[in-house]
Amino acid sequence: MYGQTSMINAKIxxxxxxxxxxxxxxxGSTFIKDSNTLAFCNIGSGATLTLGLKERGGRKK
Incomplete structure (x- = not known):
């Protein structure tokens, strides 16, 4: 498995x-920072990650 989550993002x-x-x-219910390792987040081999899209949002003027 990969170490940094940024490496997973590159593979995607x-x-x-x-x-x-x-x-x-x-x-699970936790979003993972790109700078963290999978071990730091206690994510082991065979774990399932969910891919979502970052969308810009904000207050309407």
Missing amino acids: HEQLGLPPGKQKLQF
Whole structure:
């Protein structure tokens, strides 16, 4: 398995063409920061991560 979540984002970019800046990874109910390792988040081999899209939002003026 990969160490940094940014490496997983790069692999997803290779496979799907989705830029790493648009990806957000979730494990259970927790969103994972790109700077964290999988071990830091207690994510082991065989775990399932959910891929979501980061969307810009904000207050309407």
